[in-house]
Amino acid sequence: MSMLIRISRDLMKNNLQHAVKNNTWYQTKSRCLSIAAALQHYGPSVLGADQIKKMYEQSLSDPETFWGEHARSKLNWIKDFEQVSNSDMNTGKHEWFLNGKINVSENCLDRHVARDPDATALIWEKDEPNTHVKVSYKELLEKTCQVANVLKRKGVQKGDTVCIYMPVSPIAVACMLACTRIGAIHSVVFAGFSAEALSARINDGGSKIVITADEGLRGSKRISLKNTVDKALENCSVDNVLVYQRTGADVHMQHGRDFYLEEEMSSESVECVPEPMDSEDPLFILYTSGSTGKPKGVQHSQAGYLLYAMMTHKYVFKYEVGDIYACVADIGWITGHSYVVYGPLANGATSVLFESVPTYPDPGRYWEMVERLKVNQFYGAPTAIRLLLKFGNEFVEKYDRDTLKVLGTVGEPINEEAWHWYYDIVGQKKCPISDTWWQTETGGIVISPVPEQDVVPPKPACPMFPFFGVKPILLDEEGKELHGNDVSGLLCLGSSLPGMARTIHGDQERFLDVYYRPYPGYYFTGDGARRDAEGHYHITGRVDDVINVKGVRLGTAEVEDVMDNHDAVAETAVVGYPHEIKGQGVYAYVTLKEGISESEEDIKKELQAMVKSSIGSFAVPEMIQIAPGLPKTRSGKIMRRILRCVAANKPEDVGDISTLADDSVVEEIIANHEKLL
Numbered sequence: 001m002s003m004l005i006r007i008s009r010d011l012m013k014n015n016l017q018h019a020v021k022n023n024t025w026y027q028t029k030s031r032c033l034s035i036a037a038a039l040q041h042y043g044p045s046v047l048g049a050d051q052i053k054k055m056y057e058q059s060l061s062d063p064e065t066f067w068g069e070h071a072r073s074k075l076n077w078i079k080d081f082e083q084v085s086n087s088d089m090n091t092g093k094h095e096w097f098l099n100g101k102i103n104v105s106e107n108c109l110d111r112h113v114a115r116d117p118d119a120t121a122l123i124w125e126k127d128e129p130n131t132h133v134k135v136s137y138k139e140l141l142e143k144t145c146q147v148a149n150v151l152k153r154k155g156v157q158k159g160d161t162v163c164i165y166m167p168v169s170p171i172a173v174a175c176m177l178a179c180t181r182i183g184a185i186h187s188v189v190f191a192g193f194s195a196e197a198l199s200a201r202i203n204d205g206g207s208k209i210v211i212t213a214d215e216g217l218r219g220s221k222r223i224s225l226k227n228t229v230d231k232a233l234e235n236c237s238v239d240n241v242l243v244y245q246r247t248g249a250d251v252h253m254q255h256g257r258d259f260y261l262e263e264e265m266s267s268e269s270v271e272c273v274p275e276p277m278d279s280e281d282p283l284f285i286l287y288t289s290g291s292t293g294k295p296k297g298v299q300h301s302q303a304g305y306l307l308y309a310m311m312t313h314k315y316v317f318k319y320e321v322g323d324i325y326a327c328v329a330d331i332g333w334i335t336g337h338s339y340v341v342y343g344p345l346a347n348g349a350t351s352v353l354f355e356s357v358p359t360y361p362d363p364g365r366y367w368e369m370v371e372r373l374k375v376n377q378f379y380g381a382p383t384a385i386r387l388l389l390k391f392g393n394e395f396v397e398k399y400d401r402d403t404l405k406v407l408g409t410v411g412e413p414i415n416e417e418a419w420h421w422y423y424d425i426v427g428q429k430k431c432p433i434s435d436t437w438w439q440t441e442t443g444g445i446v447i448s449p450v451p452e453q454d455v456v457p458p459k460p461a462c463p464m465f466p467f468f469g470v471k472p473i474l475l476d477e478e479g480k481e482l483h484g485n486d487v488s489g490l491l492c493l494g495s496s497l498p499g500m501a502r503t504i505h506g507d508q509e510r511f512l513d514v515y516y517r518p519y520p521g522y523y524f525t526g527d528g529a530r531r532d533a534e535g536h537y538h539i540t541g542r543v544d545d546v547i548n549v550k551g552v553r554l555g556t557a558e559v560e561d562v563m564d565n566h567d568a569v570a571e572t573a574v575v576g577y578p579h580e581i582k583g584q585g586v587y588a589y590v591t592l593k594e595g596i597s598e599s600e601e602d603i604k605k606e607l608q609a610m611v612k613s614s615i616g617s618f619a620v621p622e623m624i625q626i627a628p629g630l631p632k633t634r635s636g637k638i639m640r641r642i643l644r645c646v647a648a649n650k651p652e653d654v655g656d657i658s659t660l661a662d663d664s665v666v667e668e669i670i671a672n673h674e675k676l677l
């Protein structure tokens with residue numbers, strides 16, 4: 001109750017200043033009352049350390065009661081569920097809130113509209129500096145219903161997949177929610193992927209409709225999205241393309257297939273009855289890279305995902321009703337799904353949509369936005385923090401950041417220098433940093449410091465604590481569990497969580513092979529971790545052939561597959577190497593066929609162009625070495641360990657090379673590498 005008073009008081013204070021200025025204090029009073037009502041409904045987010053400990057213990061000892069109670073109190077159900085969970089870590093089965101009926105858009109919109117229709121759902125921080133647009137919950141609901149009605153008119157039915165290839169914008173959020181309104185499955189593809197990558201995702205997901213924009217805008221650069229869609233569709237069979245006019249550019253519209261989205265919406269009703277969905281019906285597919293094969297469509301389901309996104313958002317960011325919360329991720333990644341859209345909106349929050357880039361018009365962009373929008377929580381990526389710290393403190397310090405309460409980071413390890421700059425300079429040593437470890441597959445944050453940080457001093461670059469229900473397990477190479485503290489091993493999860501991926505779209509066998517068969521009884525994350533002497537978790541990085549470039553996951557095999565198609569290329573091996581800003585960069589070793597007359601420089605340029613057009617510019621290798629051969633064992637396996645050491649400028653670490661078929665190649669590779677620097 002005291003918190004209720006404190007929050008209402010703070011809100012009153014902020015709102016009143018504004019209200020007095022604008023002579024709207026009657027509205028302010030009713031807004032405060034509705035916030036107080038919302039708080040009573042959802043409960044507090046700032047918990048004491050004892051309460052957190054008790055909740056964590058209960059979440060492991062009695063998960064049925066723990067999750068069951070939260071699901072009933074935090075979500076609106078069309079029909080109550082009959083069983084909390086039917087999950088089995090041996091078979092990779094996760095079923096939660098069985099036989100319940102729910103609608104995700106109703107939980108993210110209608111129930112907030114009923115309480116406070118004018119509350120701000122989204123603040124769109126547009127690419128153009130100093131321009132933001134506020135969208136209320138009522139407006140977002142109406143737009144969502146209109147898109148839903150357009151989709152229905154175009155023949156989209158429950159269970160169909162809709163591909164969304166759009167810039168970060170309120171209308172893109174309305175499109176995602178419109179799918180959930182009618183029970184369609186969305187497949188959002190990051191609007192930086194190439195036509196080839198887009199067409200592979202359209203085909204794999206079986207999308208019959210694509211929603212896109214004429215162009216995207218990032219850092220004032222125009223990105224021709226509709227043209228890319230047109231190219232992608234040369235290899236797909238799609239009925240309709242809906243085009244949102246972001247810039248108004250003149251784009252090609254194919255008669256009978258392509259329609260302007262807003263024109264189509266204008267004739268539609270602003271109401272659409274939400275489709276009752278089974279808790280376990282698919283909600284969305286999101287593609288991510290693995291160590292082998294093509295990207296996999298990670299599939300999440302309705303109720304468990306929503307509850308997990310909502311709870312992690314609330315507790316990890318100490319989100320309180322009335323806060324302005326900004327996660328600057330793109331909606332094309334899981335962070336955008338869970339912490340721009342679903343988690344915040346399910347909590348009735350005001351969520352900032354960031355369309356731009358951190359250095360446009362200058363490296364103060366984030367902090368100018370924090371001041372202007374009065375942001376309370378800021379959630380970003382280490383790669384941006386590393387980039388911004390290079391420009392010095394002046395770009396941060398000239399803006400008022402006193403509203404900030406919590407800072408978050410995600411996607412890759414944050415190095416200590418970046419952590420300290422974030423904590424000391426951006427947060428002025430008063431904002432805890434939530435270093436959140438999780439994955440596309442987990443749907444939401446799994447390990448993060450926030451819950452107990454009020455009593456435990458923060459540790460730089462350390463996610464520290466498991467969230468409710470999470471049982472982190474460390475295994476040795478043989479799969480034996482490592483007990484006690486001060487141990488390092490393969491990071492696995494030993495318990496089912498409501499937000500876990502249910503399958504890989506169309507490939508359950510691959511799902512089991514990648515995550516559940518390597519170490520039976522556990523979910524294998526692909527990461528290594530250390531449990532320190534105090535029992536806190538540190539992430540040591542991927543243990544497979546996945547690399548992390550600017551927080552984006554990339555399978556080295558994907559890049560190799562593209563480059564192998566070059567006529568002059570015999571063989572390739574791609575590894576990651578430490579990169580000051582990007583975290584990891586892409587380093588390609590390439591061997592050529594006999595008798596190639598083309599210059600090495602031309603071949604390198606062509607290889608880079610191929611990767612750009614097949615995957616996207618973020619995947620292009622910055623370092624390409626034309627190598628005399630690749631270091632292989634006698635059985636023909638490439639020793640990537642050696643290639644990684646050379647790429648990392650640590651040839652002294654290559655260690656024992658006696659098992660190589662031809663060890664002379666190593667010296668040549670090292671010499672070539674030095675020439676590249």
Ligand code: PRX
Pocket residue numbers: 288334335409410411412413414435436437438439440441463525526527539541542548551552553
């Ligand atoms: O290696 C881990 C790294 O990112 C991977 C998951 O990538 P993705 O599915 O694209 O999801 C990114 C957003 C959640 C993980 O396997 N990773 C993510 N967060 C952290 C991290 N590595 C270290 N520290 C983190 N906080």
